[in-house]
Amino acid sequence: MACSSIWTRLPAKPPPSPASSTKSIPDPSSSSSPSPSSSQSPFFSPSALPEDEEEDGEGEEEETETPPAMPPAAEPEILSVTALTEAVRDVLESEIGAVQVQGEISNLRRQPSGHLYFTLKDEAAQLSAVMFRGDARGLAFEPRDGDQAVARGEITVYAPRGSYQLRVTTLRPQGRGSLQERFEALKRKLHAEGLFDAARKRPLPAFPRRIAVITSPSGAALQDFLNVLGRRCPRIAVTVFGVRVQGAGAHLEAIDALRAIAADGGFDLAVITRGGGSLEDLWEFNEEALARAIAACPIPVLSGVGHEIDFTICDFAADLRAPTPSAAAELLSRADEEWRGQLARMQEDLRHAAFEQLAAARRRLEQSRGHYVFREPVRIVHQWFQRLDELSLHLRRGLEAQHHRRTERLAALRRTWTALDPRRRIEESRRRLDGLAAQLRVLSPEATLARGYTLALAPDGTLVRSAAKARQLPSLTIRFHDGPLPVRPEN
Numbered sequence: 001m002a003c004s005s006i007w008t009r010l011p012a013k014p015p016p017s018p019a020s021s022t023k024s025i026p027d028p029s030s031s032s033s034p035s036p037s038s039s040q041s042p043f044f045s046p047s048a049l050p051e052d053e054e055e056d057g058e059g060e061e062e063e064t065e066t067p068p069a070m071p072p073a074a075e076p077e078i079l080s081v082t083a084l085t086e087a088v089r090d091v092l093e094s095e096i097g098a099v100q101v102q103g104e105i106s107n108l109r110r111q112p113s114g115h116l117y118f119t120l121k122d123e124a125a126q127l128s129a130v131m132f133r134g135d136a137r138g139l140a141f142e143p144r145d146g147d148q149a150v151a152r153g154e155i156t157v158y159a160p161r162g163s164y165q166l167r168v169t170t171l172r173p174q175g176r177g178s179l180q181e182r183f184e185a186l187k188r189k190l191h192a193e194g195l196f197d198a199a200r201k202r203p204l205p206a207f208p209r210r211i212a213v214i215t216s217p218s219g220a221a222l223q224d225f226l227n228v229l230g231r232r233c234p235r236i237a238v239t240v241f242g243v244r245v246q247g248a249g250a251h252l253e254a255i256d257a258l259r260a261i262a263a264d265g266g267f268d269l270a271v272i273t274r275g276g277g278s279l280e281d282l283w284e285f286n287e288e289a290l291a292r293a294i295a296a297c298p299i300p301v302l303s304g305v306g307h308e309i310d311f312t313i314c315d316f317a318a319d320l321r322a323p324t325p326s327a328a329a330e331l332l333s334r335a336d337e338e339w340r341g342q343l344a345r346m347q348e349d350l351r352h353a354a355f356e357q358l359a360a361a362r363r364r365l366e367q368s369r370g371h372y373v374f375r376e377p378v379r380i381v382h383q384w385f386q387r388l389d390e391l392s393l394h395l396r397r398g399l400e401a402q403h404h405r406r407t408e409r410l411a412a413l414r415r416t417w418t419a420l421d422p423r424r425r426i427e428e429s430r431r432r433l434d435g436l437a438a439q440l441r442v443l444s445p446e447a448t449l450a451r452g453y454t455l456a457l458a459p460d461g462t463l464v465r466s467a468a469k470a471r472q473l474p475s476l477t478i479r480f481h482d483g484p485l486p487v488r489p490e491n
Helices: 081-095 178-192 220-232 250-264 288-296 313-317 325-368 377-419 422-443 445-450 467-471
Strands: 098-110 116-121 126-131 147-158 163-176 210-215 237-242 269-274 301-305 455-457 476-480 483-487
Touching: 081 147, 098 126, 098 163, 126 147, 178 288, 178 313, 210 220, 210 250, 220 237, 220 269, 220 325, 237 250, 250 269, 250 288, 269 325, 288 313, 301 313, 301 325, 422 445
Parallel strands: 126 163, 210 237, 210 269, 269 301
Antiparallel strands: 098 116, 098 147, 116 126, 147 163, 455 476, 476 483
């Protein structure tokens, strides 16, 4: 896992070169063979005219007149972008009309105006869709990313972007999408395991000195994060672990980065961040392996993946979630901002208190000029000496009582220590062990042989327990205490 803090600004990609030729689309309303003199549609190319078929009787030697030469094809009319877009919209709206489309809802956005914007997709294609506020009010369910739905509406063209979209009038559910189902299933599984429990969440450090950021080194999310953090809290040192944040296998790079951060041991906090996107774009942050790696990270992890409405498994597994990369930087620098404000308030309070104290002291000084202290200072000194004697007596008694309590406590601890003396317990254990060892030596086969007993062993080393068994063997080994003796039984 390579970590880099050197930024390379990639050159902007050059705009695509204009096509060398235009592709003509026949006007569906035109006839199959219009005359050259007829008016031309902007979607009609005269070059698409079919060649005249030859008359029947090909091969007969018949003298025919040479037809007059056709006039050259007229150049297509030059259109403005607006005119072309309106023509495309007219064709789509007139030819297709009302449709019903089934697909999975993705990238759902509800605007403050009440309009809904989303994408309908299947395995091979996707379609932008919009449902305006008047139609959205009549929805019988709350659509979510991943829902399978049937949308009824009309195909139209959104001129500012030059893209076609489905203007939805009614929307009804058809089940949940496969990705959303996987997301919910994994979320339930990890929640049941306690991976998302609040008890295991760790607080972010109040004043982090060094943080690790796991993100794309060329993404806008990193720049947003660094800009906010640099403006609000420039003292924090940031190390960027550049990884892919989208596409198959991207979560494995994030896992490697977490392992490298843990192995370093010098970071106070880890931040995982990227910009927003659809459920598919963010799917690598919904992988179980990444969630478990975040939970196992030895330092707190802050997740700033997506936008406000985007939630991933990574968010639930992290110690804290920020709705955006910029919000993640604000969370990290919040402590500094709060302390600066608190310090300014404390300085103002201290200044105000100092002025108040000084004013009060001046008032007391004025009031005390006629006090008896200045008239009879010796009596005041005697009173303080008496007070000092009383305090000394209380202090001595308190110290004696405390000394007595601690002496008794120390004696109790000594008695406990004597009862639990480890050396005495070790000596008792050693004596028990010596006794057991002596018993083992008495009961061992070697001791039995030393007392005059022998063992008869078969050639394979097994014990021979009877004379009948010994007569059946070709040879025996008699084992004495001082060594074996091979013998051969005789009938």
